[in-house]
Amino acid sequence: MQGPREVPDEPPPFLGSWNRVYLAVLLYLCVIIFFCYGFTRALE
Secondary structure (H helix, E strand, O other): OOOOOOOOOOOOOOOOOHHHHHHHHHHHHHHHHHHHHHHHHHOO
């Protein structure tokens, strides 16, 4: 009986590393939140 096989992580198709992808997603979400906040404040 064999145990589970280790599968190495493949690099992401862009940005070179997963940490950069996570950072890009985090920054993207922060920008969206900032613009939604500004839009809400402008229409109050």
